[in-house]
Amino acid sequence: MAVNDGLSRLVARAQPRHRTTTEFVEATLREAILTGVIAPGTPLRQEELAETFGVSRMPVREALRQLEARALAEFHPHRGAVVAEISAADGADIGAIRMALEPMALRLSLPSLTAADLDQAEELIAEMDGEADPGRMGELNRRFHMTLYARAGRPRLLALTEQHLLAADRYLRFQFAALGYRPRSQDEHRALLAACRAGNADTACRLVTEHVGQAAEQLTAFLEGREAG
Amino acid sequence: MAVNDGLSRLVARAQPRHRTTTEFVEATLREAILTGVIAPGTPLRQEELAETFGVSRMPVREALRQLEARALAEFHPHRGAVVAEISAADGADIGAIRMALEPMALRLSLPSLTAADLDQAEELIAEMDGEADPGRMGELNRRFHMTLYARAGRPRLLALTEQHLLAADRYLRFQFAALGYRPRSQDEHRALLAACRAGNADTACRLVTEHVGQAAEQLTAFLEGREAG
């Protein structure tokens, strides 16, 4: 038996289009952790994972090391790795990082945004309106944000931003699972897009800061209640 | 013969106080890359490194994977890893990230800074005054900044901040090596510390943003000239 059936299904569906087995394992495990297919705190037994992926323990070990460097897994020497836990403190941490990075990315990107970019962002907002699935919603929201930042011309900044958007989404899934799904604040998205269309950098940055801050605050409140109770 | 004598010396001096060989190799290699002991673009041959460290290729491989995740090495499947290159674009990227993260860290930390923290920051400034060695200067500067951010209570944000301070230092070494050593702008450090002592968050954040931005600008100008020439 695998870590769980969810991971097996993910492995079966995944296209091993990667150049090395390690890359394949790393990408699949990362997705499984980020989408909640493997729950926080789950032990990541090397042999078990190797069997699930149909490979030896070696690529699994290398993949786990990379996940550790990305704070998606925690290593305990001679005791193995576990999926990174979630906590109110860490949620607040991720929120603070997003509040720092995203306004910067937007400010750099905004002058270079094309009409096509803005139209695509608008389309993503419309898609979110009719979306019921939290997972799909997370992806749309992420793409909306990244579309606005895409022209920053700073690959490292963008990668870091996306990484923390993904991390935030991991947290949101737990909020949804517990409190039920609640549609994203579409008003804020629309206001943000309007400011971008107007080319008003200061307003746009303020809005994105508030938007991210508000999401982080709600999340932290939820997590703190969860930890207290 | 090892990658170079510098690394051999680093290995010999390093205390293998780490719990696993992989940790030891990763920490030592990271330091070697960040301090410029191994130059950008240098191929990181597994066998060669293994021999230098006196271990097998396995811990080296795991260490290289972690360095890749931290953007300190670049992997090319079946061709091996090389030390991350430096470029004007990447330097500007790191600068932008610092300009985003550091004001946030400072704003969160400032209300909780103790008199002892501020005194230590002052001491670090004084030490910098008399310092001639660029490497030691980088460390002092980093400790000065991190002292001011230390009370943010956001381990993830702080780790990310320190990581990019280190990355920036790697770049600065090349600037020093080419243009000769130039002491840091101590006036800016003193003004920043004064604002912190006064508890003036807005001023302090503005100063740190300008301070980081100015350093990044100088660096980018130097790197662009270097790439053009």
Next chain:
DNA sequence: TGGTGATAGATTGGATCCAATATCCTGGCA
């Protein structure tokens, strides 16, 4: 009866071995 120490099992860490792939050189051919 509770606690402590030894021992067995499980699991990871590290070494060695084999396979796959990229690079480089050489020779043949146009």
Next chain:
DNA sequence: TGCCAGGATATTGGATCCAATCTATCACCA
């Protein structure tokens, strides 16, 4: 003489094997 093909070599990727260490269980003793 220049270019392409093919093979030799070097290096990495992956599998297997052994050693180190952690955990849990059980017996023994206070």
